[in-house]
Amino acid sequence: MSLIEIEKKEVPEKPVEPLRVRGIPFFPHFLLREVVVMCLIAGSLIMLASIYPAPLLKPADPFDTPTPIYPEWYFLYVFGFLKFWTWDIGPIPAKIIGVSLPMVLWYGLLFLVPFIDRNPSSEFKKRKIAVALGVIALAGILYFTYFSIVHH
Amino acid sequence: MTLNEKIYKWFDERFKLSELLPPIVKHPAPDNVISNPLYCLGGTAFLCFLILVITGIFLAMYYKPTPLEAYNSVEHIMTVVPMGSLVRSVHHWAANAMIAAVMLHMMRIYFMGAYKKPRELNWVVGVSLLLITTTFGFSGYLLPWDQLSFWATKIGTGIAGSIPIIGGYISLILVGGNDIGAETITRFFTIHVMILPITIAVFLILHFAMVRIQGISGRL
Ligand code: HEM
Numbered sequence: 001m002s003l004i005e006i007e008k009k010e011v012p013e014k015p016v017e018p019l020r021v022r023g024i025p026f027f028p029h030f031l032l033r034e035v036v037v038m039c040l041i042a043g044s045l046i047m048l049a050s051i052y053p054a055p056l057l058k059p060a061d062p063f064d065t066p067t068p069i070y071p072e073w074y075f076l077y078v079f080g081f082l083k084f085w086t087w088d089i090g091p092i093p094a095k096i097i098g099v100s101l102p103m104v105l106w107y108g109l110l111f112l113v114p115f116i117d118r119n120p121s122s123e124f125k126k127r128k129i130a131v132a133l134g135v136i137a138l139a140g141i142l143y144f145t146y147f148s149i150v151h152h
Numbered sequence: 153m154t155l156n157e158k159i160y161k162w163f164d165e166r167f168k169l170s171e172l173l174p175p176i177v178k179h180p181a182p183d184n185v186i187s188n189p190l191y192c193l194g195g196t197a198f199l200c201f202l203i204l205v206i207t208g209i210f211l212a213m214y215y216k217p218t219p220l221e222a223y224n225s226v227e228h229i230m231t232v233v234p235m236g237s238l239v240r241s242v243h244h245w246a247a248n249a250m251i252a253a254v255m256l257h258m259m260r261i262y263f264m265g266a267y268k269k270p271r272e273l274n275w276v277v278g279v280s281l282l283l284i285t286t287t288f289g290f291s292g293y294l295l296p297w298d299q300l301s302f303w304a305t306k307i308g309t310g311i312a313g314s315i316p317i318i319g320g321y322i323s324l325i326l327v328g329g330n331d332i333g334a335e336t337i338t339r340f341f342t343i344h345v346m347i348l349p350i351t352i353a354v355f356l357i358l359h360f361a362m363v364r365i366q367g368i369s370g371r372l
Pocket of ligand 1: 190191192193194195197198254257258261266267271274275276277278279280281282285359363367368369
């Protein structure tokens with residue numbers, strides 16, 4: 001599973017003396033563990049699938065709108081935000097904002113994260129702002145997801 | 153010489169296995185990666201992806217992307233095709249698990265600060281992977297052509313359509329007309345089984361190549 005992560009931990013330029021890395025050898029111990037984890041994940045998926053089969057409702061009918069209509073759970077926050085934001089800003093209608101913020105602006109910001117956060121430290125305590133913003137963003141997504149379920 | 157040794161020797165003479173393998177096989181897995189299960193999330197997402205490819209191929213053998221046949225073909229998979237229900241349900245659950253794993257993986261990267269120099273571009277590739285993965289989910293949701301998938305797609309494409317400037321084009325490209333119909337289902341099917349798999353393969357190769365070149369950040 002993490003086959004990729006093993007390769008490049010350190011490649012000493014000149015093997016002066018083999019670097020001692022604390023860890024278990026890739027083969028067979030690490031591989032064995034990977035295989036066991038993979039089987040566990042695959043097993044859980046098969047179990048879930050047998051207990052809760054994928055749903056199939058009534059055939060689509062373009063003339064009969066059902067209620068409620070839910071998108072996939074990972075899009076709920078967009079629906080929620082759209083319901084939540086009801087204020088026009090100047091000439092910009094509320095709906096445009098409600099759509100653009102959770103999709104365009106949010107993904108734009110995500111793409112730019114490494115270029116916005118120039119702080120070189122990756123220690124938790126030295127990057128309080130980044131961590132705080134991350135927690136706020138997470139809480140926001142969870143809140144709007146909740147909002148979309150409650151206000152249906 | 154045992155049979156194993158003979159086989160090994162046969163390949164070794166042709167592919168120099170004895171030079172290729174030791175760096176991979178003997179390389180110790182670093183402690184911080186082994187002891188922290190958060191490092192499994194990327195691999196879990198990838199495993200889900202592989203399961204999705206396999207189950208998806210079997211589903212594609214029975215699925216028919218037209219408004220008249222789509223629903224019936226899925227019902228056929230669920231009730232008649234041997235193991236069909238299991239294959240479709242595993243596809244369903246692996247899809248949700250993959251999205252969850254990708255999101256959690258991204259959170260690990262964010263909170264550990266693993267996107268910092270020199271890994272900025274891998275973060276950008278990662279966000280693209282997140283977009284591709286959720287688009288996979290969005291396009292797959294329509295395919296069963298049941299009430300929920302039809303109406304959720306109607307609303308979803310409506311929302312995408314009201315994005316300023318580009319929205320109109322996005323919804324025209326997705327829907328292929330004024331309303332969700334035959335054009336839409338063939339488009340979503342093509343996106344789901346042709347365009348996105350090829351795209352994600354390219355981005356996964358980039359992603360893994362960068363992880364390999366740059367190594368795992370081991371600061372925490
Ligand atoms: C299809 C989705 C994805 C797959 C299969 C995937 C797979 C992986 C794997 C196997 C690793 C090795 C380390 C680990 O597993 O934690 C990794 C590392 C990494 N991933 Fe992903 N990933 C995906 C999506 C993402 C996303 C959405 C982001 C961020 C936006 C991201 C950013 C990174 C970064 C920056 C690293 C290097 C981490 C380090 O050096 O510590 N990936 N990815």
